[in-house]
Amino acid sequence: MNEKIESQLAALRDRIDELDRILVEILSERAYCALEIGKIKRSNDLAVYQPEREAAVLQHANSINEGPFDSEALERLFKRIIDETRGLEGNGKPIDSEKGTGSQK
Template sequence: MSTWRARIDAIDQILLVLLNERSRSANEIGHIKKQHKLPIYVPEREKTVLGNVLKNNSGPLEDDAVRRLFERIIDETRSLERRKYQNLD
């Protein structure tokens, strides 16, 4: 069991690196949105992102679980963008 737990710990570290990389990319997009006076929230883009991940979901996580996870990731990323760029002019 310790081997499997170590594997999960290693995967968690990779997930963390990827989530932070995703957030940095979203921050860059937020900066561009601010420069061009575009809204932070773009529902069509969120639908596209969710559609892409669901289309590529090969399990064992069910689509509803994947949707909830990515909705949370998107929500946290959007909050980060708002905090960073809402008061910049």
């Protein structure tokens, strides 16, 4: 590989590393919100899993999606995020809605 290509790749990879850092910060902030939601739900005997809310979150994500992810890919990503944060709402253990069980970490 020549130096120009290596430089271009390095710059793009540095940008991805920075975006990953921001993404982790945002996911952590979202998780803290889920913890607070969980406290409210538990203190009011509300179910952790609320399918209508999950559907609304997925619909909202798709409504603001400008690509390059297609709707199905974006939905898979958000379902994974929702599964992990739902676990925090309930008991601090991630729950996999596809399996109906806690995930092993």
